[in-house]
Amino acid sequence: MTFSRCLNKRVHATRGDIAVNYSGMNMLKASSAQDREGEAFRRAMRELAGGVSVVATGAGQDRTGCTVTSFCSLSVDPPSVLVCLNHGSSTLKAMRANGAFGVSQLSANHHEVAKVFSDAKLYGAARFEWGDWRNLITGSPLLSDALAVIDCQLEDVIERHTHAIIIGRVVAVGNHEQDAALVHWRGRFETLGASRV
Numbered sequence: 764m765t766f767s768r769c770l771n772k773r774v775h776a777t778r779g780d781i782a783v784n785y786s787g788m789n790m791l792k793a794s795s796a797q798d799r800e801g802e803a804f805r806r807a808m809r810e811l812a813g814g815v816s817v818v819a820t821g822a823g824q825d826r827t828g829c830t831v832t833s834f835c836s837l838s839v840d841p842p843s844v845l846v847c848l849n850h851g852s853s854t855l856k857a858m859r860a861n862g863a864f865g866v867s868q869l870s871a872n873h874h875e876v877a878k879v880f881s882d883a884k885l886y887g888a889a890r891f892e893w894g895d896w897r898n899l900i901t902g903s904p905l906l907s908d909a910l911a912v913i914d915c916q917l918e919d920v921i922e923r924h925t926h927a928i929i930i931g932r933v934v935a936v937g938n939h940e941q942d943a944a945l946v947h948w949r950g951r952f953e954t955l956g957a958s959r960v
C-alpha cells in the first residue's frame with residue numbers, strides 16, 4: 764500500500780498569499796504537488812462503494828433532481844439525513860427555493876435512471892421521463908419502485924469548499940422493492956445483493 768501525505772500549507776492561502784509567499788517556480792511546484800494530492804485523494808475515494816440515490820425537488824415542469832452517492836443518514840432522533848451537492852448544481856438551487864426534497868434509493872433496475880440524472884446534457888423535468896414518480900408529504904418527486912424513499916423538509920445548508928452540505932428533516936419514509944441495490948464503485952455502476960422474492 765502506498766501513502767500520500769496531504770500538505771495543508773496552501774489550504775487557507777488566497778491567490779494573493781501565494782503570490783507573496785512563493786516565487787513563480789515554487790508556485791508551479793506547489794500546484795503540481797496539489798495536483799498529485801488531489802489525484803491520490805480521488806483514487807482513494809474510488810475505493811469507497813457508494814449507494815446510489817436520486818435527490819429531487821419541485822413539481823411538474825419545475826421538477827429537477829440529480830444522481831448522488833453523498834446521501835447518508837445524520838441522526839435517528841430526530842430523523843435526519845444529509846447530502847452534499849456541488850455549488851453549480853441546479854438541484855441545489857431549486858432545493859433552496861422549495862425548502863424540501865425527496866430521496867429515492869436506487870435498485871439495480873435503475874441503472875438508466877442513475878445515468879439520466881447525472882447527464883449534463885439533460886436538465887430539470889426532462890430527466891423525469893425515466894421512471895414513475897410519486898409524492899408523499901412535501902410534494903417532492905419520489906421514485907415509485909425505489910428500494911426506499913425519504914421525503915424531507917430542508918433544515919439547513921452549510922457551505923463548505925466547492926459543495927453545500929444539505930441537512931434534511933425526514934417527514935415521511937417508504938420502503939418498497941426488495942431488489943438488489945445499485946452501487947457505484949471504482950467509477951462503475953455495480954449491483955449489490957440479490958432480489959428477494
Ligand SMILES: Cc1cc2nc3c(=O)[nH]c(=O)nc-3n(C[C@H](O)[C@H](O)[C@H](O)COP(=O)(O)O)c2cc1C
Pocket residue numbers: 815827828829830831832833834847848849851852853854855877880881882883886887947
Ligand atoms: C454515481 C454518481 C454519484 C454522484 N454523486 C454526486 C454527489 O454526491 N453530489 C453532487 O453534487 N454531484 C454528484 N454527482 C454528479 C451529478 O449527478 C451531476 O453533476 C448532475 O448532472 C447534476 O445535475 P444538476 O446540475 O441538474 O443538479 C454524481 C454523479 C454520479 C454518476
